[in-house]
Amino acid sequence: MxxxxxxxxxxxxxxxxxxxxxxxxxxxxxxxxxxxxxxxxxxxxxxxxxxxxxxxxxxxxxxxxxxxxxxxxxxxxxxxxxxxxxxxxxxxxxxxxxxxxxxxxxxxxxxxxxxxxxxxxxxxxxxxxxxxxxxxxxxxxxxxxxxxxxxxxxxxxxxxxxxxxxxxxxxxxxxxxxxxxxxxxxxxxxxxxxxxxxxxxxxxxxxxxxxxxxxxxQGEVSTFREYLRRLPVAARVRVHSAKVPNFVQDYPALVTRPYAGRRVVAWDIAFTEFGVPKEWTPRFAEEKLGGRAGEVRVLTYNPQVLEAQSCRRVIRISGRVPTIAPGTVTILKKLFGFK
Incomplete structure (x- = not known):
């Protein structure tokens, strides 16, 4: 047209x-x-x-x-x-x-x-x-x-x-x-x-x-990027991997800081309530994070967001211990190629 x-x-x-x-x-x-x-x-x-x-x-x-x-x-x-x-x-x-x-x-x-x-x-x-x-x-x-x-x-x-x-x-x-x-x-x-x-x-x-x-x-946002930033974070997850996923290369605007020429050892990923990995922070060797390749752990989570959901939670809470939900495990397998 x-x-x-x-x-x-x-x-x-x-x-x-x-x-x-x-x-x-x-x-x-x-x-x-x-x-x-x-x-x-x-x-x-x-x-x-x-x-x-x-x-x-x-x-x-x-x-x-x-x-x-x-x-x-x-x-x-x-x-x-x-x-x-x-x-x-x-x-x-x-x-x-x-x-x-x-x-x-x-x-x-x-x-x-x-x-x-x-x-x-x-x-x-x-x-x-x-x-x-x-x-x-x-x-x-x-x-x-x-x-x-x-x-x-x-x-x-x-x-x-x-x-x-x-x-x-x-x-x-x-x-x-x-x-x-x-x-x-x-x-x-x-x-x-x-x-x-x-x-x-x-x-x-x-x-x-x-x-x-x-x-x-309603004029609350003027770009799709602004809209993503407004979406609440349900959980932040750290993935210990030196790989730069296709997702990061395809959507560089979602990466919070430069990583070219740096030795990446992990990624901190902010997930929306339904599993969109909307923010990626590369973590570098000199930060001495510890952790082994392939290790995944929950850094923070928003209990109010999770409690309001009746399906497709990013993480599960058993007692006070957060664990990665099966659906999020599947997303991470696709993102990083994990078996």
């Missing part, structure tokens, strides 16, 4: 935007203007079969709070005579297409497309799932603008069925954990093929899309 055409859409009120930086504006991913109008979530969030609107939000919102939902589900405002969704889905920011899965049966996401917004610091991706179709002109490597039509909202999925009445866009915002995801995948012996490379959903961690949009709209 050309910049002139985007301005035309904006002038018509079809793609309301929120200023993200001097160079880009954040676009709502569907034509529904309820969020921009300040309406309640019932006006744009698609619930599950439970009928609870909260079940379409991000977080511990399903199965009585026991099941985590990685994204935000948005319902359509336009349907065909057969009840199928007709809403176009837009890229929320300028970026580059890094993955397209046009075969619904290859993922629980159904048909999905991933765009990396590498004009931001740190860069991050947006993922658009359950699409009825994906724009045939797009391919991996295509550049898109804020407001570029990525495809049509739908209800595609693998392994389960989404009825017409619950057609929706599933939106995720986040980071890729590793560039060597296949190595971890092969060790699990799932018995199925990884058809999505490093953009497999198991290699992604996410933040709350609606909370990000709200923070932007």
């Amino acid at each position: 050309s910049f002139r055409l985007l301005l035309l859409f904006l002038s018509l009120g079809l793609l309301p935007s929120i200023s993200l930086s001097a160079s880009a504006s954040l676009i709502w991913p569907t034509p529904n203007q309820a969020f921009q109008a300040g309406k309640p979530i019932e006006a744009f969030v698609q619930p599950t079969s439970s009928g609870r609107v909260e079940s379409g939000l991000f977080g511990c919102v399903r199965n009585g709070g026991a099941k985590f939902h990685e994204g935000l589900d948005l319902f359509p405002v336009k349907r065909s005579s057969r009840g199928e969704a007709l809403d176009p889905v837009y890229s929320i920011l300028p970026g580059k297409v890094v993955h397209i899965s046009r075969t619904a049966g290859y993922s629980s996401y159904g048909r999905y497309i991933v765009v990396v917004h590498n004009g931001e610091s740190p860069s991050f991706h947006s993922l658009y799932a359950h699409m009825a179709s994906i724009n045939s002109s797009l391919k991996v490597g295509s550049r898109v603008e804020a407001g570029t039509e990525l495809g049509i909202m739908g209800r595609s999925a693998a392994g389960y069925s989404i009825p017409r009445s619950r057609s929706h866009l599933h939106l995720e915002l986040g980071f890729r954990l590793s560039d060597q995801f296949q190595t971890w995948f092969d060790r699990q012996r799932f018995g199925s093929k990884n058809r999505h490379g490093n953009w497999n959903g198991m290699n992604l961690v996410s933040v709350d899309p609606l909370d990000f949009y709200r923070s932007m709209r």
Whole structure:
């Protein structure tokens, strides 16, 4: 989509935007203007079969709070005579297409497309799932603008069925954990093929899309980086490893101090409540930390954040002793290549 055409859409009120930086504006991913109008979530969030609107939000919102939902589900405002969704889905920011899965049966996401917004610091991706179709002109490597039509909202999925009445866009915002995801995948012996490379959903961690949009709209933050900084730290973990993970190389803006030319012996990592490693501090040999290679320990944790969670905690507390939760162990294996 050309910049002139985007301005035309904006002038018509079809793609309301929120200023993200001097160079880009954040676009709502569907034509529904309820969020921009300040309406309640019932006006744009698609619930599950439970009928609870909260079940379409991000977080511990399903199965009585026991099941985590990685994204935000948005319902359509336009349907065909057969009840199928007709809403176009837009890229929320300028970026580059890094993955397209046009075969619904290859993922629980159904048909999905991933765009990396590498004009931001740190860069991050947006993922658009359950699409009825994906724009045939797009391919991996295509550049898109804020407001570029990525495809049509739908209800595609693998392994389960989404009825017409619950057609929706599933939106995720986040980071890729590793560039060597296949190595971890092969060790699990799932018995199925990884058809999505490093953009497999198991290699992604996410933040709350609606909370990000709200923070932007209310002027609490003006960049994605500012938003990350505002997220509470659930725990800080020290990993004794001289390795510089792909994650650090891919997202250098999350590193707190220079490490080039220094002998790194460990990393202190700040995790958000749902496991996003949002801050990395390299620790150096001259600091004489002690500890052996591969050792992982909890440095600090926030009991208020952990107590408020009903699922997917970063650490577990047994008595007063904090231990790394299994999900966090899995994240660390992907980040550092641990077996």
